[in-house]
Structure formats: structure tokens, C-alpha cells
Amino acid sequence: MKEFLLVGTGSFIGGACRYYLGSWMLQESQYRFPFDTFVVNILGCLLIGAVAGITETQHPSSLLRLFLMTGMLGGFTTFSAFGYETITLIRTGALGVAFSYVTLSVILSLIAVAIGLRLTG
Numbered sequence: 001m002k003e004f005l006l007v008g009t010g011s012f013i014g015g016a017c018r019y020y021l022g023s024w025m026l027q028e029s030q031y032r033f034p035f036d037t038f039v040v041n042i043l044g045c046l047l048i049g050a051v052a053g054i055t056e057t058q059h060p061s062s063l064l065r066l067f068l069m070t071g072m073l074g075g076f077t078t079f080s081a082f083g084y085e086t087i088t089l090i091r092t093g094a095l096g097v098a099f100s101y102v103t104l105s106v107i108l109s110l111i112a113v114a115i116g117l118r119l120t121g
Contacts, residue, residue, distance in 0.1 A: 002063070003063070003066055006063055006066055006067040006071055007066060007067070007070050007071040007074070008071070009067070009071060010066075010067045010068065010070065010071015010072040010073075010074070010075060011071050011072070011074055011075030012075065013071070013072050013075065014071065014072040014073055014074065014075025014076035014077075015075040015076070016075075017072075017075075017076055018040050018075070018076045018077065021036070021039070021040060021043075022036035022037070022040060023036075025039060040076065040077050040079075041077050041079040041080070043076075043077075044073055044076050044077035044079055044080030044083075045077075045079065045080050045083040045084075047073055047076075047080065048069060048073045048080035048081065048083065048084045049083075049084065049087070051065070051068050051069055051073070052069070052084060055069075069081075069084075082105060085101070086098050086101060086102055089101060
């Protein structure tokens with residue numbers, strides 16, 4: 001139950017931060033490029049890399065890692081988890097799996113969105 005609450009609390013904080021940052025960026029942007037999502041995804045990847053690097057060397061509690069990585073950064077952007085998982089595959093030498101993961105994730109996600117729109121529109 002403790003893990004569930006940590007992830008939920010972290011997700012709330014991360015989601016609220018994403019909303020705030022995205023709302024602010026949309027007000028400031030005059031371009032069609034989705035800078036809000038782009039910046040959130042890149043920032044989330046930077047942060048998950050930093051947290052992963054720190055936790056690999058400092059070894060904090062698994063609960064802190066769960067709160068920060070799964071909760072906060074998962075609530076902020078799941079793209080950070082995608083980036084971290086891909087780099088982990090590459091670091092362990094699973095280049096084919098990493099390539100398949102990236103390719104299939106992007107292509108099938110776009111297809112799934114198109115199907116969802118088609119089914120409901």
C-alpha cells in the first residue's frame with residue numbers, strides 16, 4: 001500500500017507540473033509546433049536520466065526511486081520511461097530489441113491514435 005501511495009502522490013505532482021508548464025508554454029508560444037509536449041518530453045528524459053544516474057551511484061531507498069521515477073516522472077511524461085528503457089536496452093547490448101522497441105512504439109502508437117479517432121469520429 002505504501003508503494004501505491006508513493007506512486008500516486010508522485011504522479012499527482014508530476015501531472016500538475018506538466019499541466020502548469022504546458023499551460024504556460026502554450027500562452028507564450030505563437031507557433032504551431034507543439035513546444036509544450038516537446039519540452040516536457042525532453043525535460044522528462046533529462047530528469048529521468050539524472051535520477052537514474054544518481055540512484056546507480058548513490059543507492060537511495062527503492063521507495064525514493066519509485067516515487068521519483070515511476071510516480072513524479074511517470075506523471076510528468078511517460079516518454080521519459082520510454083527513453084530510459086531504450087537506453088537501458090542499448091547499454092546492455094540489446095540493440096535489436098531497442099531498435100524494435102522504438103520503431104514499434106512510435107509506429108503502433110500513431111496507428112492506435114488514428115484508429116481511436118476513426119472509431120469515435
